[in-house]
Amino acid sequence: MSATAGESEEFAVRDVINRTLGEEMERDDRVYIQGIDVSGRGGTSNILKGLDDRFGTDRVRNTPISEVSMVGSALGAAATGMRPVVEVMYCGFLGVAGDQLLNQVAKMRYMFGGELDLPMVIRTKNVMGANAAAQHSQALHHWLAAIPGLKVVCTSTPADTKGLLKAAVRSDDPVMVFEHGGVYNRKAPVPTEDYQYEIGKAAIERRGEDVTVVATQNQLWNALEAAERLASDGISVEVVNPRTISPLDTETIVESARKTGRCVVVDDTPLSYGTQSQLSAVISEGAFWDLDLPVKRLGVDNVPIPFSPTLEDEIIPGTDEIVDEILDLA
């Protein structure tokens, strides 16, 4: 997907996470993993499978079901010389660790005068379309992005998963990495070299002239499919992947909006107060005089995610809805 020179190999996102963490643990023995069932099963999505055999259960450390302690002890370890990577099974479970995220992890460096490095990563996943019902299905990256002091990354493709995860592990700041259950099995070429994608830098995944679609994770794949479908109708769609939600690369997004003059923003957060509001505001502020029409927002309707397939499908936008919004603007 992302244009890269040099060698590449095709991998699924899930395998990229495993390989990347393995490489980082190989490179730096301060990096360790903790979470529920991370050893043995390899975490709830089996993503970490085999890392315990390679690095031992001291560095792939099963915790009790204790999100407060899991996140808080990672903070303490990060403050005293380690580089923890925590897996929180589902993003909804971040709520259990609320104080540690909101009041401790996010504020410790600033509150203590700015000198303290806190090199820690919290990996979690957004889930949509899995019929897992409301507590196991939702997207919450907008919620964490609203807390100053946390960096928030959304991985979407195999290539950005590698580049962003490496940057997150090597960052001296706490980084929340939101994966997405719907993209774990997506495959694409991944550069074999060791590289990082800057946290705070968006990517143009597809060049186009008529309409800009800013999309994350599963919706990025839907947007690319929509662009492909519309290309045969002579509509040229530019697809922007923000990669990180906080900090947000407003420059790349606004530049694309100014070029096309028409924008759709889409991801899996709820429409009210989701990332769409921030993206839309940023585009309106930065590209107002170049916009032909108001920014269109697409997201999950404002209900908890229901269980039954027909109900769940009803509220989550897909490729067809993205196509419709683009056609409305084009």
Added chain:
Amino acid sequence: MSSQGERSEEIADQERIDMLRTMVRIREFESVVQNKFADAEIPGFLHLYIGQEAIATGVCQALTERDYLTSTHRGHGHCIARGLDTDKMAAELYGKETGYCNGKGGSMHIADVNAGMLGANGIVAGGIPIATGAALSAKMRDTDEVAVSFFGDGALSEGAFHESFNQAGIWELPLLGIIENNQYGEMTGLEEHHPPSALDDLTIYGEPYGVTRIQVDGMDVEAVYEATLDAVDQARNGGGPSLIECVGYRFEGHHEGDSQFYRPDGELEEWKQRDPLSTYPEKLIGEGVLTEDGYAEIEAEIEAEIEDAIEFARNSDYPDPQQAYEGVFSDGGEQA
């Protein structure tokens, strides 16, 4: 009250004098800032440690500079016992840029990570998971460092306590939990926070986690010191976590300005009979470790030190408003 084993060696005279000096420093610092707060020189909230000096002092005396600690919203005593500089502490209370946190933390958030002081904390039990992580890190880095977390009796009701001690128990981490039982959780008495079965011994909360449980008189600095030494020895030698309940009393309100409506008549006066700032100097003088004059000298010296600290704070600059945007992340900048 102390239930730890008898130690064979006696505490050296110098250590006893050092502990007295630390307690005097805490009491003097807090008495002075109490006045400055009343005079509206110090903004924000102020939670005083007066009455509890023997706890921080005894615990920190048993630590080395390579150990870690986390503190509470009532953290001045822990910071001073840890050896933090009273100039920079006072400046932080005044919101000045020369303070420990450059004026970003204030009374409730003083930290000096280079001194192993991982922060005072405005959230009850909030520091316990962090200390657990420091203990984990110490173990993973194969050092003999220990991590100590101070918290109040109120923190025993928080999930963070239970999650942390469960984790520390399972992983046999070098973690010491110091329960500062000052009889009140904010403005509610102990008996409304805990079941009757726990009131006589709050370390019972550590029982399922397999920690070593010790209860000591929190008004007796030497008892606290000796209990902590035992727990530190155990932790350094791979023996896992301990929970030490220090039974004491908070002489002031939850925060300055608290009317203390909840305090029964006579209770404060009764506890003040056991004020460690009276009993300990009397003891040392009585045993010939210190003379009356020697004690007066210590008091005068520390009075001058705190006076200087207040002057330092007063004469320091407020941070430039632009500094509000600095220090969020490692590149020094703010969030885009």
